[in-house]
Amino acid sequence: MIRISRTPLPPATLTSMADHTDDVAHAAVPGKRARELWRHTTVRKQVIPVLRTALADMAPGLERCMYCGDNQGTDIDHFEPVRVNPLRTFDWTNHLLACSLCNSHLKRDLFPLARDGTPLLVDPSSEDPARHLHLSLAAGVYLDLTDRGAATIEVFHLNRSILVRGRLRAYRITRPLLSRWRDAVERGDTADAAGWANAIWEQPTADVVHAMFHQAAAPGAEDIFADQTETLTLLRDPVIRGALLRVG
């Protein structure tokens, strides 16, 4: 899971969503009204396509799920579920792109809270998940740094075996891809370099690439990349970081 930057929506869409929120707030049964409106033809034709396009632009790689990073994001997820808070059904800051497995089968209406009532799940659009989750590159698994990290791993099954295998594969493949990108830059072949940059970032589980850059610059990097001196040099190269982190 990686940090997502939220883009602004067109003012007309925001106005329309504010009107819908007002409608929900004044309904006799807000949850029922919120679900009706979300499925309404006008919303499906005028609001949801705008949300979907914006979320696809924000999503990592090729429109990947913002939770698992592996599958295509097919669903608009209400981070705080409609059942829990219908007033956030049309709140743009409550929308994330998720795959149907993460959204409909794993998270569903789950929204665990800490004892003080604050949400336990990590919203990657409002904070950096790296504060709560550490990706072990060698093992391909997420380790929890906080209770919130633990809840997020549990709800989304972030260490399910297919994700672990995908991360290990991405870790292995990214190392030679970085070398190819560097070779293309040194040859002055910008088109080829752009092709390798896309190959790096458009992989599923792009969280591996983010973790590689993040961990290469953090204390303990020599231990993490102990048998990969060349990769560590590439990941710390200011030219590579300046170009590839901007692309990603």
Ligand SMILES: [Zn+2]
């Ligand atoms: Zn997913």
